[in-house]
Amino acid sequence: MIYLFHGTDTGKARAKAFAWIAAARAKAPDAAYIRLQGSQITEEALRNAISAQGLFFAKSLILIDDPFADEESGETVLELLPTLAGSGNPVGILAPKLLAAQAKKLEAAASKVFKEDAVPKKAQGFNSALVNALGSKDGAGLWKEIVSAERNGDVPEALHGLLHWKARDMMQKGSAVWGKDGARALSLQLIELVSSARGGGLPLGTALEHFALSLKK
Numbered sequence: 001m002i003y004l005f006h007g008t009d010t011g012k013a014r015a016k017a018f019a020w021i022a023a024a025r026a027k028a029p030d031a032a033y034i035r036l037q038g039s040q041i042t043e044e045a046l047r048n049a050i051s052a053q054g055l056f057f058a059k060s061l062i063l064i065d066d067p068f069a070d071e072e073s074g075e076t077v078l079e080l081l082p083t084l085a086g087s088g089n090p091v092g093i094l095a096p097k098l099l100a101a102q103a104k105k106l107e108a109a110a111s112k113v114f115k116e117d118a119v120p121k122k123a124q125g126f127n128s129a130l131v132n133a134l135g136s137k138d139g140a141g142l143w144k145e146i147v148s149a150e151r152n153g154d155v156p157e158a159l160h161g162l163l164h165w166k167a168r169d170m171m172q173k174g175s176a177v178w179g180k181d182g183a184r185a186l187s188l189q190l191i192e193l194v195s196s197a198r199g200g201g202l203p204l205g206t207a208l209e210h211f212a213l214s215l216k217k
Contacts, residue, residue: 002085003092004110006103010096012116017063017094020114024061024090032060041073046080050087063092068102078102081109130159131166137177139215146208156205163208164190177217 005017025033034049041064052060068074077084077093084091093106096116107113127149133142149159167190170183178186193211197204 001087001090002081002106002110002112003090004106004113005092005094005116006096006098006106006113007116007118008097009116009118012118013096013114014094016114016116017092020092021061021063028059028061033063034060035063035065037065038070038073041067041070041076043076043080046076046084050084050089050091052089060089061092062089063094065094066096067093068095068098074102078105081105085109085111127154127159127162131162134163134166135170135175135177137215137217139212142215143209143212146205146212150205156203156208159208160190160194160204 003020005013005020007013021033025031032052034052036045036049046064049060049062064077067077084093093110095102095106098106127145130142130145130149133145146159150156164187167183167187170178171180171187174180175183189211193207194204196202197207201207202210
């Protein structure tokens with residue numbers, strides 16, 4: 001029996017899956033609990049998991065955590081879907097941000113589906129206070145504008161885009177505060193913030209806040 005947890009809101013999908021695990025373990029604390037993730041998700045491991053038994057219970061509880069983060073693990077799960085669905089053991093598959101084709105196959109095989117999609121946030125439009133704070137090198141003011149904009153629904157990528165546009169604009173038009181060389185260095189610094197966030201560094205929103213607080217006139 002498959003319980004599928006997916007959707008574009010990774011945090012909510014993950015919370016729902018672990019709430020299900022917690023509830024199931026509370027009902028049967030002596031049942032075997034097996035969590036497979038990353039390189040652990042192999043055909044052998046999956047077959048062993050669905051045949052495992054607990055100390056006092058014939059059934060085990062299985063969670064397959066984000067199998068599609070790895071192409072090979074994802075293919076293995078898809079190939080074994082009929083076997084997993086036919087198991088007498090409850091099998092949770094936590095797979096946020098599935099491709100449409102993957103979601104269709106998993107939903108067809110699942111006994112229960114829990115989908116948690118993120119609510120789209122409205123863009124707030126051009127934020128003149130944000131770019132003006134950057135233009136005047138007002139770090140404290142810029143930090144306040146970043147925090148306020150995020151609270152109002154702007155995503156960090158949108159804020160970064162505005163800030164980088166301002167840096168490029170100052171490179172072309174000049175800036176008494178930054179100067180052309182300073183504006184060029186600013187542009188490169190903002191590009192590096194995105195690269196670092198994508199490479200596993202600070203999340204972009206946090207990185208922008210740190211950047212703002214580091215500004216000095």
